[in-house]
Amino acid sequence: MTVVVVLLVVAALVVAALILVSARQAGIGAERPSRYGRRRRVRQAPRFRLERLSQHRYVLHNEGATAAYDVRVDTKDLTVTEGETHMREFSAGHAQDYLLIQPMHGHVSELIVRWRNRPGADPEVVAELPLDTEVASEGQEA
Incomplete structure (x- = not known):
């Protein structure tokens, strides 16, 4: 029974980590056009x-x-x-x-x-x- 609880906790931690990494990458991706746009405007000046x-x-x-x-x-x-x-x-x-x-x-x-x-x-x-x-x-x- 203890082994099953430990496995469930480990699985929950892995899923939480994957969700966190996925959300973080989506946030970084959302920033890229903004930074790219600023760099592009500077190059065009x-x-x-x-x-x-x-x-x-x-x-x-x-x-x-x-x-x-x-x-x-x-x-x-x-x-x-x-x-x-x-x-x-x-x-x-x-x-x-x-x-x-x-x-x-x-x-x-x-x-x-x-x-x-x-x-x-x-x-x-x-x-x-x-x-x-x-x-x-x-x-x-x-």
């Missing part, structure tokens, strides 16, 4: 990268999956001889060429790009992009 081509030539890339709106490039004291510093829309995959000259009175080490994820009153997003401004060898073209 505009993402800017600055590429240096030569001593003074740079390219600003939008590597995100969506366009950026009301884009402003703050070049501080750099002289911009080519390239727009304000754009209404900067499409995904778009690249903008710049010819940037360092000021004579100092050194600028970064550009600041400001944009909105949607046209209108969205909050402004800001990214600081470092300039690779090492001195190029003499004779290198701009």
Whole structure:
């Protein structure tokens, strides 16, 4: 009789453990779309990268999956001889060429790009992009 009671208690514990594990996995599965959706939105957002081509030539890339709106490039004291510093829309995959000259009175080490994820009153997003401004060898073209 004692053996039967022990077996029933063990069976009940095993069934309870299986129910608990099953319920826990269902809860984890319910969280996945939410986390996945957040990651997906982050990947879709505009993402800017600055590429240096030569001593003074740079390219600003939008590597995100969506366009950026009301884009402003703050070049501080750099002289911009080519390239727009304000754009209404900067499409995904778009690249903008710049010819940037360092000021004579100092050194600028970064550009600041400001944009909105949607046209209108969205909050402004800001990214600081470092300039690779090492001195190029003499004779290198701009």
